[in-house]
Amino acid sequence: MSVLDDDSPLDRLNSQRTDKSAEYEAKKQSLLVKHNREVVDRLLSTNLTRPIRITKVHVVNAEMLRDTFLETQLAPLLNNERLDLHGLLKNLDLTTSNFARTSTISNIGAMLEVDPTPSFVTVPPSTLRIIPVIQLDPIKRFNMKIGTNVGNGEGDGYLSLQYRNIFGGGETISFDTNMASNNLNSTSRSTYLLNFQSPILNNANWLGSIMGYHSSKLVDWTTRNDQTIEGITLKSISQYKSPWNYEFSVENTLRSIDLLSTNSLNDTLLMNAGDSFKSSFNFTCKYDTRDDSILPTKGFHSSGSIELSNLLPSPNFQESKFVKLTSHFQHAFSLNKIIFNGLFKLGYIHSLNHSNVHFMDRFFIGGPNDIRGFTLNGLGPKLYGSPTGGLAFYGLSASFFTPLPFVDSESFKTHTFINAGKLITDSNFRDPSVSIGSGLVFKHPIARFELNFVLPLSQSHYDTTRKGFQYGVGISFM
Structure with a gap:
């Protein structure tokens, strides 16, 4: 019996689609989450001790990431050594955590599919061949905030600029400035900060930064x-x-x-x-x-x-x-x-x-x-x-x-x-x-x-x- 039926609810919904309305998209997402949960539940209940082999990894919306960076984050999923279902889910969690810590995505989803294609590699008959599917929602690359506060002869103004994922590997450059005054026509505090940060050698566990700054304040x-x-x-x-x-x-x-x-x-x-x-x-x-x-x-x-x-x-x-x-x-x-x-x-x-x-x-x-x-x-x-x-x-x-x-x-x-x-x-x-x-x-x-x-x-x-x-x-x- 196949873990994933050919005629899934998502496929049936796609066949009935007539437009791309908001209602359809919401229903599609709901069915996708429900279907993925059912697949994982069936995998856990019937294949807990079976050996696992990952045949390939499918990543959706990875165009903004460079290949070397992507390979490093997916490294846990590419490990097939003595892998069972518990180890697969652990590696999947580590992979999603890697992407989240590099600040390259706003959201991430993951699902498991059974590979229906015949195997050209000799594996034990009981081995379950899996395709992890990673859905990435890329983060907005440019962000700007500006604002002021004024009252009773005092006030402050700030400007924040941020450009993220510059070279496709989680690099971010930001500029922040803040100026404040507690007397009219005089400045009591000013700050300028230029910061470049990036994962070190594509490693999500280490973040490096170079900061240049100027700060002046009245004490x-x-x-x-x-x-x-x-x-x-x-x-x-x-x-x-x-x-x-x-x-x-x-x-x-x-x-x-x-x-x-x-x-x-x-x-x-x-x-x-x-x-x-x-x-x-x-x-x-x-x-x-x-x-x-x-x-x-x-x-x-x-x-x-x-x-x-x-x-x-x-x-x-x-x-x-x-x-x-x-x-x-x-x-x-x-x-x-x-x-x-x-x-x-x-x-x-x-x-x-x-x-x-x-x-x-x-x-x-x-x-x-x-x-x-x-x-x-x-x-x-x-x-x-x-x-x-x-x-x-x-x-x-x-x-x-x-x-x-x-x-x-x-x-x-x-x-x-x-x-x-x-x-x-x-x-x-x-x-x-x-x-x-x-x-x-x-x-x-x-x-x-x-x-x-x-x-x-x-x-x-x-x-x-x-x-x-x-x-x-x-x-x-x-």
Whole structure:
């Protein structure tokens, strides 16, 4: 008995077709999905232990992809070594995942057909000869977004351009710019980013990128200054389906600090004013089993990174050489619709040439997305009221999320938390600053919004507290 009948429902529908109306296309797609499910169910029920041989692979809508790239993504399906139905479905899943991770398609479908043609290769009589059919929906190659926001004498504008699958192998070039002002006729922030990224050697597991950028912003949480960064960064990022992933990068940047005020002058800023050059090597290792990165309900996340800065000689700049270590741990679980999140993070900078670490490389903590109940970067020592940063820190957080009463939505939650942390400058790890609070959380697909009432419980004499309501937006919170 053939697994796939010659007179399938799809064939009967095609024979009765009189036009290509939307109703016909919808019915055709529905029958196609139903028929494919029936084929797979019959294959599973009657051929679970039979040996499998893939005679060929049929790919629909592959014209936009080059041959070498296509062969690499289809490699799991071309493996016929000791293949059974379970192994075939596993390889089929890996193939569809390969295409999805290369950002070359908007959607993908797969079905299995039995090869009706006679075999010219000697195979055991019980071998089931299969033709996988891969249906690709190519991604839109060009995309542009532009917008503005204006109000109360301030505003911003942005432009984003993206051209994808340039050479038929998942290559993407993008340009993003953003300009903002908090005063009429003046610019407080501008960013330009040009980025080219592509799978490395057609491998969906590794993505390489080259970024050129320019960023200028007005900093007013310390002595008022303009900070400018421009440079080039090369990155290699893994995209494995396993929890473990890695990132390597090489960064070369020219930085500038332009002091705008001489009132309450921060000596640390004064020493670092002007131009400086930074060249660094970075490595990050991540382990992530969370079901969501913005507001997880279960899973564990840990990451550790090391940065080696200015190890190569710079003829025109005398820069500090240092090693920077950071770690992050988070655990989430749920119990009767109550979500618990626990988080711990820490960092340490060690100077290699006994010089002062640059102001832009130091740690700053505190604020609505960090240790709540304190102003932005408000923890740690101050000089004339301006933060100077630190060479080590740690932070802890415990949060409980519960559904809103009488609101049937997974996006809105109530939030109760306790935060603790310390910016370390004198080897004293004890007596952290602590705050508690409660509020509302809205989880959007691309960000998290919080409105909390916070109360600092303990702080050092140089911390700047923020009692009352505090609003935060971001993708990473304590």
